[in-house]
Amino acid sequence: MEHVTIVTGAASGIGRAAAELFAERGSRVIAVDLKAPTWVDGEQVIGLAGDMSDEGCCRDMVAAATVTFGRLDAAILNAGIAGSRPWADPDAVDYFDRVVAVNLRGVALGIREAAPAIAASGGGAIVATASTSGFGGDPNNWAYNASKAGVINLIRGAAIDFGVKGVRINAVAPGPVETGMTEGLTAHPKVHDAMRRRIVLQRWGQPKELAEAMWFLASPAASFITGVTLPVDGGLSASAGHFDLPEA
Numbered sequence: 001m002e003h004v005t006i007v008t009g010a011a012s013g014i015g016r017a018a019a020e021l022f023a024e025r026g027s028r029v030i031a032v033d034l035k036a037p038t039w040v041d042g043e044q045v046i047g048l049a050g051d052m053s054d055e056g057c058c059r060d061m062v063a064a065a066t067v068t069f070g071r072l073d074a075a076i077l078n079a080g081i082a083g084s085r086p087w088a089d090p091d092a093v094d095y096f097d098r099v100v101a102v103n104l105r106g107v108a109l110g111i112r113e114a115a116p117a118i119a120a121s122g123g124g125a126i127v128a129t130a131s132t133s134g135f136g137g138d139p140n141n142w143a144y145n146a147s148k149a150g151v152i153n154l155i156r157g158a159a160i161d162f163g164v165k166g167v168r169i170n171a172v173a174p175g176p177v178e179t180g181m182t183e184g185l186t187a188h189p190k191v192h193d194a195m196r197r198r199i200v201l202q203r204w205g206q207p208k209e210l211a212e213a214m215w216f217l218a219s220p221a222a223s224f225i226t227g228v229t230l231p232v233d234g235g236l237s238a239s240a241g242h243f244d245l246p247e248a
């Protein structure tokens with residue numbers, strides 16, 4: 001039987017790696033991003049343009065799965081935006097609204113549309129992308145911190161509501177991963193290295209390592225796991241942060 005997955009934020013970084021991995025392992029993928037991803041082949045992976053903060057986009061992506069392939073088995077709700085803002089910045093309130101609209105509302109709308117379709121296909125899983133920035137705070141990152149903390153509790157509530165319908169709902173919490181989102185940080189060797197030193201494994205993560213965790217949580221191997229956020233962070237969240245970590 002065909003296996004069908006929606007991946008949002010699939011044009012780059014973690015979303016692209018997830019879409020590629022799921023396709024490689026035999027799933028048909030609807031790859032959603034603000035501009036339809038150009039790397040898709042139009043057969044195994046179909047590109048769709050849309051803004052995840054918009055209900056219409058969430059309806060369209062689910063329809064793309066159910067109309068084109070007749071079913072939906074998994075949704076990887078990964079689209080997100082980052083960037084810090086001082087509280088006093090003139091556009092701070094608009095910025096907060098946009099970050100929450102994409103990172104939190106986008107996941108809520110995605111679950112609202114995808115979960116019933118997955119249930120109607122006999123059950124499956126949703127994986128959202130939270131962040132270690134949802135476990136604690138970062139300087140001037142209050143909007144992002146709030147949006148990602150929201151995802152962590154959103155998926156608990158959603159897991160309760162859709163569990164009996166056969167839909168497991170979990171999240172991954174990436175630590176620092178080298179993607180388009182973090183280019184501004186990785187371009188500065190000092191910043192890149194300072195962040196590396198806070199990670200137990202003493203290196204940044206790669207998009208594929210997140211894709212593998214998403215694959216696991218979406219797969220039958222995780223059949224008794226729902227409502228959890230799995231840190232995929234090289235141990236960043238394992239440290240209380242009081243002491244410098246051992247270096248290799």
Ligand SMILES: NC(=O)c1ccc[n+]([C@@H]2O[C@H](COP(=O)([O-])OP(=O)(O)OC[C@H]3O[C@@H](n4cnc5c(N)ncnc54)[C@H](O)[C@@H]3O)[C@@H](O)[C@H]2O)c1
Nearest residue numbers: 009011012013014034051052079080131176177179180181
């Ligand atoms: N890279 C990291 O270090 C890191 C750490 C923690 C969490 N995350 C989270 O991982 C997820 C993926 O980020 P990434 O690092 O791959 O970044 P990325 O910028 O490479 O990819 C994010 C993708 O989401 C898309 N997107 C943004 N807003 C959208 C919208 N409204 N609708 C549809 N698509 C939209 C972008 O166009 C982009 O292609 C995000 O939710 C991000 O917050 C990333």
